[in-house]
Amino acid sequence: MAFESLSERLNGVFKKLRGKGKLSEADIKAAMREVRMALLEADVNYKVAKDFCAQVSERAMGQEVMESLTPAQQVVKIVNEELTKLMGGEEPQTLHIKNKGQTVMMMCGLQGNGKTTHAAKLGRYYKAQGRRPLLVACDIYRPAAIDQLRIVGEQAGVPVYEMGTEKPEKIAKQAVEYAKDHGYDIVIIDTAGRLQIDDQLMDELVRIKQTVEVDETLLVVDAMSGQEAVNVAKTFNEKVGISGVVLTKTDGDTRGGAALSVLAVTGKPIYFQGTGEKLDALEPFYPARMSSRILGMGDVLSLIEKAQTLQNDKEAEEAAKRMMANKFDMNDMLTQFAQIRKMGGASALLAMMPGANQISSEQMDQIDEKALPHIEAIIYSMTPEERAHPSIINPKRKRRIAAGSGQTVEDVNKLLRQFEAMQKMMKKVKRNPKGFMRGLGGMRGLR
Structure with missing residues (x-):
């Protein structure tokens, strides 16, 4: 994952600040020394790193942080704003394409x-x-x-x-x-x-x-x-x-x-x-x-844009209706796996989620992208009726599905358990959609 080591180092610095409550000038200076070292290790130009830390320090020493009830969060906010400015500002720069001629x-x-x-x-x-x-x-x-x-x-x-x-x-x-x-x-x-x-x-x-x-x-x-x-x-x-x-x-x-x-x-x-x-x-x-990705805040906008390029509005609306009506079945699961693959795989999606810098490289490596074809093989070995109504799959059917897909009965059981868990989650969304969205918003607290 891009910027992985820098993200981990900065997260460590901010974690120390959060543990202090009120911040002194000495705390901020110590944090900025660590930030400067993290930038230099990330191969950032020395003058750029020095000027960046000086700018953050100047802002962090002001009332905005020192008198704040959440000083550590204010420092993260300042670092985020200065990183964004360093790389070009809020909006992306676009090439000038002529309306006429070449x-x-x-x-x-x-x-x-x-x-x-x-x-x-x-x-x-x-x-x-x-x-x-x-x-x-x-x-x-x-x-x-x-x-x-x-x-x-x-x-x-x-x-x-x-x-x-x-x-x-x-x-x-x-x-x-x-x-x-x-x-x-x-x-x-x-x-x-x-x-x-x-x-x-x-x-x-x-x-x-x-x-x-x-x-x-x-x-x-x-x-x-x-x-x-x-x-x-x-x-x-x-x-x-x-x-x-x-x-x-x-x-x-x-x-x-x-x-x-x-x-x-x-x-x-x-x-x-x-x-x-x-x-x-x-x-x-x-x-x-x-900047948000570097600081572990995720890149949900890019994630949404990727999804939109791969799924038209009508498809997305139909999928949402099926989920909210609790009609999510194995065919829908197959569709979701295809979308994940097109979007770069599970690890690429996780890298854009808030709190991604909390996931270690070892944990990221454990995400088994090769498991998707095996799961798909299991679903393809089901009859149309079994895909639409997985609850009818009894031990005899499980043995047939396992043999047809080249997997074990335990693999089939594992998939069915995952499917049941997804269905339970969809029921929660249907009962309390606002609460579910608040829960997603709370993921920002993971960083």
Whole structure:
């Protein structure tokens, strides 16, 4: 999980503060020393970490905290607000897409950071918004780079313009003309990368920008490279001039330094984050939501948005009606498992829930994603009548279902017990929906 170690360290600091009741200046100074160390261990730029802690300390020493009845919670609130500000503010920064003509984007960065894949992801993202994107193959050096772009472009449903090994600036110019003639309104140029920054790479990018009018120069950086990603961003901005950053591999065990430092060091925002290998694993970067996840407050808004993209309003309404009418059956359970898989699995969903930083990495590892196919096999081995009315499943039926699914009778019993527990929960919701929602709201107290 991204920011896992930083989240654990900060949670430890706040836990100590909560145990003190009233806070003194000495308590706040000690806490800020620990916060600064946690940020530095997360590979945050030293000056950024120092300035951040100074800003939090200044606010925490004021009346807002010292005279509060809940001083520790006020400190957490201040840290949350300052983290959000550090990463770009409450609202996400959005790329400026022209209403008329072509918006030209140039993807740049070091080799291996995911430029080609994220060019296709961006194309897919804007196609889903009703735009007509065109991918342009300007990486003429890396073996099979053009083939790779063609493959991911096809998977994303976005056409690719290529001219073999012609000069990149010539390809870019011809591609923009082609886009004008054929009605493509977003042109995404995939450029060559290098294993390290060199003058040849920079000169080529500058030549492309001199030949065509580039509206957005997006630097693709690997979140797992930490502070090095910030150094790369600074150099690219000085040499080429970038408008923003696409941060990749934020679903990995990243320390978080890049996300927390890049805006402060370069003055350029993070526009998107890559959250997985699939072409739909691209999300706008929301600083406020990322801050909430780091502090263990969850990211329920992103969770809801993911669910909405996978289930239309009518399906959601039907599912809610069945649950509230206590008609939830094994077929509904199958549907829920399919949704969980599409949304990245149980561990990905848990990471967005409030109190996620209370779940240790060992506990997270114990979530058996491989169990889902076995459970599905058990349900598929039931007759339609058994799926609709699990209460009719007697010992004889259990033995038949176990044999048909390749599982044990105990596995079947375990699933039935889980199903009964879900049904009981639905009855509670039906009897007291307001109380149930208050209970969910109380989950914030877990952090």
